Amino acid sequence: MLIVMQPNATRPQIDAVCARISELGGTPRECTVADGLVIAVCGGVEPIGLQRLGRLEGVAQCLPVARSCKLVDRAARPEGTVVTVRGWPIGDGGLALIAGPCAVESKDQIFRVAEFVSECGVRFLRGGAYKPRSSPYAFQGLKEQGLRLLEAVGREFDLRIVTEVKDVQTLSAVAQAADVLQVGARNMQNFALLEAVGRLRKPVLLKRGMGATLNELYMAAEYVLSRGNLEVVLCERGIRTFETATRYTLDLSAVVLMKHDTHLPVVADPSHAVGIAWAVPPLVRAAVVAGADGVMVEVHPDPSRALSDGQQALTFDEFASLARDVRSLADWRARPADPRVAPGADHRCPEALAAR
């Protein structure tokens, strides 16, 4: 933590800040930098809470120096975490394709989707049984019955079930049917739920809130890890911006940063982000080459009759074509590294050198 003083801060004000740092167990060190005076907080003091020193007179800013999410930080596990879901990995360098309808609507619907996506090579089926909906009057899911259907199709087609848990009350029921517990964007800072899934030993797919910074997402994941559940997958699903042509704005740079900042696997959900079916395939392809460990795609036998989010669901034809693209790009991504690219190489483009 660094305390930046105002340009006109007085000596007694500076001394008061130093005294307070000492009182909290730290050691203050003054640095006259080119554009002002900074007091560095050295020693064993906890950075959280130093923000309030901003209320002392003469203080301009309190700048944290490091992230406070120690468990999710890449440094905690530089080699990266692989979350294995009944034998199928997420985060091992391959690409996990998670597909299915927004909501389980009927036995016929979920069986048709499950059969189709499984034939396309998909191993992870998504589908909501408990649906959190903005309106109290919208379809809220088939609930218990939806969970039973998910269990059935999971068995029938050897699929791993990714389904949302809406609240602590229904957690144990959902956890029984789910292979991966999805915590939705609206629940990203539902701390009771985060702590509860943190006490389980089951993979969690944690979606970024639509108004949440990456740092807040990391902190939310830290809640889960700090309770002992280390199998967390992060998910970018679009953020709120001023642009209204799309439902949300898919932030693919977030995929790149999450991979860099944390050791957790990262999944992208372009369907919810863009909210327009024809725009989903190019964004799924983009997520793959941006480095996502997995992509979530909504598929429905008849999107124009879907009970929720039909506008963004792909038809079977559209999905089959996309699944081939995804596989092909995952292969591209996994191609052996080019031996000609070595650090410290001559600053000529290799092709050009080869041509000489």
Added chain:
Amino acid sequence: MLIVMQPNATRPQIDAVCARISELGGTPRECTVADGLVIAVCGGVEPIGLQRLGRLEGVAQCLPVARSCKLVDRAARPEGTVVTVRGWPIGDGGLALIAGPCAVESKDQIFRVAEFVSECGVRFLRGGAYKPRSSPYAFQGLKEQGLRLLEAVGREFDLRIVTEVKDVQTLSAVAQAADVLQVGARNMQNFALLEAVGRLRKPVLLKRGMGATLNELYMAAEYVLSRGNLEVVLCERGIRTFETATRYTLDLSAVVLMKHDTHLPVVADPSHAVGIAWAVPPLVRAAVVAGADGVMVEVHPDPSRALSDGQQALTFDEFASLARDVRSLADWRARPADPRVAPGADHRCPEALAAR
């Protein structure tokens, strides 16, 4: 609901949309407007869910015509709702000043604040016992002990207690101590919690999520009202924008729109929005004359030692001065209407006319 067709939509596509509307129980009516073809959906069909018609070929957009939150809509109670909290009203045209620390930290702290604000004429004490915090390592509140302290100061100083309920698990404990249950911004779409407070008969202060549109806030309130609890107060507390000079961006136009769109009382919380103590008083004053039914202000005996949000808490001196301003502006607001301003009056400025 209006279905806007693409400029090049074909007759079979148009017919297919009309057929689907009929299938859903509505009556389609085609209108060739100046800039394209629109199909109006008439009759008794439920607007929710028509969005998926966007997946039919030739459809450009599905435009909802009305809000779907019938219970919170101003039309449901044009005269407005007054929420009365053990004798003290919010929404009656007066100004409810809600003040206190971010969190209850100790008996001494909460008693000092309660005594002081009560002497300043405050009737509503805010203070968190259960604190939802972004970081799992930050101070999470005194919990049960905090509730006991709130009950004690409430009795001692005849204050109404406004305190946050973080989750369904602790709801009954919090509801016993609270006069007003605060649902925080991060929980605005925690639907299990909304339904649970909806089943109680106790006032709820519902904060807008930092990434939530007004329409989503109205829907969240609709969850509470639709469960039978009509005593909801809406609260603007700042939204996420690109500006980083303030913690959030206080959206005072939201206060004006909430009063217009709904019949519920509206409160503003500039402390959390701006996150800088010296910027709080002018924004509190602004909220009063913008028409808020109440304002929330954080006060602490020693902000630079507060366990949370010290950077935005006012000292006692700062608060006393602000409380006087608030009273004075509330009086200004309640002054008798100027009899010279009559609808349809001559288009001259009254003063000017009087001067002639």
Added chain:
Amino acid sequence: MLIVMQPNATRPQIDAVCARISELGGTPRECTVADGLVIAVCGGVEPIGLQRLGRLEGVAQCLPVARSCKLVDRAARPEGTVVTVRGWPIGDGGLALIAGPCAVESKDQIFRVAEFVSECGVRFLRGGAYKPRSSPYAFQGLKEQGLRLLEAVGREFDLRIVTEVKDVQTLSAVAQAADVLQVGARNMQNFALLEAVGRLRKPVLLKRGMGATLNELYMAAEYVLSRGNLEVVLCERGIRTFETATRYTLDLSAVVLMKHDTHLPVVADPSHAVGIAWAVPPLVRAAVVAGADGVMVEVHPDPSRALSDGQQALTFDEFASLARDVRSLADWRARPADPRVAPGADHRCPEALAAR
């Protein structure tokens, strides 16, 4: 400037950063703070451009410590700047009411508005002759003819003319007719225009861009001041956010911060921000008590027939009533300070003490 090193930065990496700082003329000083290593850049090096040190290995962040807009900074003129427009001040503690139509549409229209607002006590008339419009097909203003009309009404009713300059080409023409040159939000970073108005000696009203941070606005003003024109008025007119219920989001906290951070007068334009006529008056009132030195309000004899922005223009009746409110609140704001509020006073609410 502070260079924050990555937690695992090596000694050679740290040395390389220090060497580079020395090479640029600064003195590096290492500080081991509680959560990492920081290198403070001391001495006479220019902070701008140190950002690129982020490309050296082992560097996590480059944190600027101070604002680089020296001329607009409050510290450059702690007592504040008063911009005087042919005898009428903006920034002297009073309230400048700037009113008029979005665009000059006809002689009849502008004379009717000018006469009316002048009778309401207004001294500053706004009105566009050159209108920058998002669409090339929208009404672009009466141009030269509009300027002539503005000059005529200015003389007739002794009004100061605030009108927008769209580009360098028309600057000299506009400058002849205008008392205050408005630089619009879309031109906030049109640096050629900023430099050109900076070379004139005529007040400039500089609007914040809808996607611009406060710091960028300050830098834009710095362009004008650094060319020698010190008479700049800053204007908040709403920013782009995810909320679509209003046209833009009026950021009144920006008014408070601009007054704090700079010495320039600050004006708010709620009409353009909210874009809904009935929401304008409460937000104008709010801006006054938040500390704005002036407010801009759109008025039109018949808003539903306005050639631009009719949806947000007030009728004459609405404006007359608002003008009274503004005067009344400006008086409230200018009331003598309460002698009972003294720094370091006893921590009791004065009213309460008086009552004992």
Added chain:
Amino acid sequence: MLIVMQPNATRPQIDAVCARISELGGTPRECTVADGLVIAVCGGVEPIGLQRLGRLEGVAQCLPVARSCKLVDRAARPEGTVVTVRGWPIGDGGLALIAGPCAVESKDQIFRVAEFVSECGVRFLRGGAYKPRSSPYAFQGLKEQGLRLLEAVGREFDLRIVTEVKDVQTLSAVAQAADVLQVGARNMQNFALLEAVGRLRKPVLLKRGMGATLNELYMAAEYVLSRGNLEVVLCERGIRTFETATRYTLDLSAVVLMKHDTHLPVVADPSHAVGIAWAVPPLVRAAVVAGADGVMVEVHPDPSRALSDGQQALTFDEFASLARDVRSLADWRARPADPRVAPGADHRCPEALAAR
């Protein structure tokens, strides 16, 4: 245009709206839809400007039905526009790689970059001679001298020059050196500049403003096309959002929508958007498979010594590796369509069918 009436609108209010529509030359048609009354505006009336009908009593909303940018709309040229720059196409299905430094800094620097990128197969060199900078104190480019250097390297290495034009004053000088005139994000709504480049017959690369919606970008392009210059390339370069971990937020869904909504070629500029060198390559790859016609990448011989934007520039090694990826993905994208994917095909995944 559709006029949505308030639920409680009276008959005289409805009649007044209809009368006004007739007065403007349109034909009103009333539709009682499921959730309210809508008046469709039929016939030859101009949609722009109907917004002001919102000021008539009883009106809830004025909804435009179609975009008003007729020239850039995909419908105007369904097959798409190919912009050919001295023999090299953008928008023909291939991938245009535009690379170079942020600014031209010296003869040595620009020659080294030009030689290197040209050896990597690049045909479009970017580099600024006139640099619009937020701060008046930052490096503003080599200006005239920079243009001379760009001409020289263009000739030497047979590169097409993409360089920014900052204002109308320097347009003719820049146009002489440039093969493609870049209009920067801050100038996207500098209408004088748009009109001026619209009168030339030289390709224009128009960057989206950081606070601009897609619709506003289309309107800005419409300004250029409506002056007769049809060779416009649109460019996504990141938008302002609440996320601060990246400089801007790259909106790749915008690339997909621009291709869908307009017939113009689309380029993405991940360097400026993300502002972090290591995050650039994955986002460039993503842009390619999302369907961009080109990508812009900043390259510098020594980024940590760059005079502007060094933090986001790639080194030569990094760029060479990325250029190979781009070529490889462009080939992937151009692979022949899979003959097995036919519309109306059996709803089985082709691979699965083949396997039976």
